[in-house]
Amino acid sequence: MDTKAVFAALYSVCEENATFFSAGGKVSQADSAKRLVESMKLIQEHARSLEPVISGFAAIYHHFDFDPLIPANGYRSLVKVVRCCLLHIIHKGRYIAANRRSIFFRAAHNAGEMEAYCSALCQLRALLYLAQRMLHDNSHGNLFFQDESGLSESFIREYASMHKGCFYGRCLGVAASSFFTSGKYAIDPELRGTEFERITQNLDVHFWKTFWNITETEVLSSLASMTSTQVKVNRALSVPPVAFDLPLAANHRASATIAPPSAHIGIAPIQMRLISYDLREGQDSETLLSMSRSEGGAISLSLGLKTKRLPSSPFLLIHFHGGGFVAQTSKSHEPYLKSWSQDLGVPILSVDYSLAPEAPFPRALEECFYAYCWALRNHHLLGWTGEKVCLAGDSAGGNLCVTTCMRAAAFGVRMPDGVVAAYPATLLTAYASPSRLLTLMDPLLPLSVLSRCLSAYAGSEPQTEKQVERVSTLSLVKRDTALFLRDFRQGASNWIHSLLDSNRGSALQHPREFPLGFEPLRSDQFAEMKLQSSPVFKDPFCSPLLAPDSMLKGLPPIHIVACALDPMLDDSVMFAKRLRSVDQPVTLCVVDDLPHGFLSLSQLSKETKEAANVCVERIRAVFLQDTPPEPRKHRKLERTDRGVSAPSGERGSLLVGSIEEEEPAVGREAKSAVGEDSVSVTAQNNTDAGGVGA
Incomplete structure (x- = not known):
């Protein structure tokens, strides 16, 4: 119609x-x-x-x-x-x-x-x-207004005061996909929506870190392990931070020294996870075993007495997880990674890079690049021949895939054979775009949350969280509950202060953005939004969309899988355009009616499973194609x-x-x-x- x-x-x-x-x-x-x-x-x-x-x-x-x-x-x-x-x-x-x-x-x-x-x-x-x-x-x-004043400032100001609860009540299905419309709403959903908006808009980044990591509690993690694909190898690794040399891509007689990461928190072991559906040569070696770290007192290596050791695979997938640079680990993404290892028949190395705000930019990038180079040098330990390697990541992980390639180009070492980036963040500035307007109706990725994650990654978020040692399941639940309640109280306090501050300067004093006779619904409380102008956001290794042409030329084929209802959709579209403008091989696929982060939901519905399969097919294409696909015909x-x-x-x-x-x-x-x-x-x-x- x-x-x-x-x-x-x-x-x-x-x-x-x-x-x-x-x-x-x-x-x-x-x-x-x-x-x-x-x-x-x-x-x-x-x-x-x-x-x-x-x-x-x-x-x-x-x-x-x-x-x-x-x-x-x-x-x-x-x-x-x-x-x-x-x-x-x-x-x-x-x-x-x-x-x-x-x-x-x-x-x-x-x-x-x-x-x-x-x-x-x-x-x-x-x-x-x-x-x-x-x-x-x-x-x-x-699609982006490339200025942090004027239009971008107006957008943030309007977002801060506009009512958002109407999208979190009865009309949740309007802003989300059909995947969410089948749920039964509680009594008085408008009250629920208003309360959700009131509580969540001004929670600090530590609340969201705890909330997004909830699947890593012992109980939920054990449940996920029982229902996900069973693999022969699921080993957490702690790689010693030792410098090593890698041959240059243009001249194998010369080499580049890869130093261990040192930014912000000093030199420390790099955490990774090796997942393999089949046991392959080298994956049970003494050398790799010496790097294994325990999780809950056990090392996951499911080997029977007659387990067959397959030859090394010609392919390796290196994965960087999402989580806004502040949350989650390879454990959060384990269910779909196990499935991918089975579907593709390849070992997967997922990197547990250090998280902000404790470890802001460029620490995560340093660790991802070091892990990539370490995998190239130690392929025999991973069940890989060293032939073809693909980088894959979602959201923040997609950003790290691209920037790791840019760093590899800067060092002159071997490039990956391809990159598959799901809904990547390619522009971390506060520039306004039409898809960013969707944050008004996204309950899990509101602009206030997104801005806090980016501020943490830029190093401008206060560090108040302390590391807590892992303990028993009961103690862990108590700890997470205490953190959850603490952050709700802190969020309420922040809300009160922001409301008082906002009332000192009424929103009605702001320049008018709408036609005469129309005014959107305003919230009783204001989202605490600060327009960040940190130069870190404009660093090409932080926002690859802002990279000069010279840094984008020579990158491997990049396959982007984006979401139509994702606030970061325009990041994907504009980055694909940039790559095409410098004749870089790139493909863009946009899945419909799914939210940002669909990979973590891939086991929950047919739609998310199909979208995850799109990523699998893109990875398979990287491994099986000898020549990069033409940008507009793939x-x-x-x-x-x-x-x-x-x-x-x-x-x-x-x-x-x-x-x-x-x-x-x-x-x-x-x-x-x-x-x-x-x-x-x-x-x-x-x-x-x-x-x-x-």
Whole structure:
């Protein structure tokens, strides 16, 4: 259904319901009927203002795509979210029209639902106005406003005061994927959303570190181990920090000295994890055993009496985990890494780099580069012949994959054969972009949290957390609970102080960003946002999108897997454009309707599993292709539309099209309100003696 048809259906259903309830409807529910009429009229008002804005975006947002075959950028994502909200409203409006005469019709409940969607529509309208200004002020085809004053400052100011709780209540499904829409909401979801916003917006980075690491508690970790793929080798390593030489890529007779990491916390062992579905030569050697570290008093090496030792694999995958540079370890990502080791048939070395704020930039990069070079030099210990190596990482790990390659180029040592980066962070500045506007509705990656993580990585976050020694399961649960409650109290304290500070200068004194007569909903409390101007953010090894052309030339083929509803989508699109502009081999795939961090959710749904498989296919392509793929012809995926035809030039690898796509019916089911497209992955069934077969 095209734009005009969507809005026509919305106006029709709202008008019909407003007329019915204005005429009296049910006298016993007069109060609720009045609320329904008011919300229906307000929805119509928002829609009339939104219709020309959306039509305007639909006419130009193809200029910001990476490729005509991959229609994806922050402008498209914002329009898609608005479209999703409109379809939900139409669906709900038709439900009300069909059931309003029933004795079982709950007018108060339905009035609450329509008011919730009305609030969400109001805030989305505000986001589109901000996106309009970005479109006006940005250079042609550029998704980022590359200045930390002016537009970027306005965006942060508006974010700090805008109400966000409406996206965390009934309308969670509007901002998230269909994966999240099936959950049953608790009683009074609006109150829950408001409370969630109040508590989480100003928690410090240590709370999120604890929250994101919750899967590493003994109980949850043991549960994950039981349900995930069983592998022969899962060994935590502590590699001694010793300098060594590596031959130069251009001249094997010369060498570069690789010194152990030393930034911030001094010289210390580098932590890694070796995962291998099969036991291979060297993986049970005395040398490797001497580097093994215990986890909970045991070393994980599942070997039977008749375990067969396979020859070394020609392939190695080196993995850098995500977690905003402040949280998680290889343990958090262990479930999908075990699955990858089985699917690809290759050993995986995952690096447990030191985390901020205790170890800010460039410590993590130093450790990842050292681990990469150590793997090249000690391939015989890893069950690898030393032939082909691929780097893979998600979010912060994707950033470290790219910057590790840049560091390898700077040292002149061998490059990886390819990089697979899932939803990577390539620009760590506060520059505004349309996809960054999605942080307003992302409960797990709000802008206030993102800014704190980046500040910690830049070294400007206060270090108040102390390392706590691992103890028993019960003590660990008590410790984590205490930390959790402590951080909630600290968050409440921060909220009170920020509220007092904000009240000293009213938000109404700020320059106006919206048309006269419109004002978004404002929060009772302000998110504590500081515009960071640290030069660290602009370091190319911190923000590779800002790297000069000379640093990007010569990088290995880079395969980016991004998310359409990810606040960092524009990072991926613009970085892919930069690489293509310097003739670097690059592919971009955008998966639809999944949140940032889908790899950690890969075992929870069919959609996340399929998206994780996309990453596996990209890794397999790196190992099996002798020559880099051409940037614009590398297509491993086919899209299937169930009876839906997209306009010419609007088909993408996984991204569901645009607002103009036709649809058999509007809001027939809640499912149809979220999207009608499905994804099928066409895998190459290649086999190899060393693994990587499908």
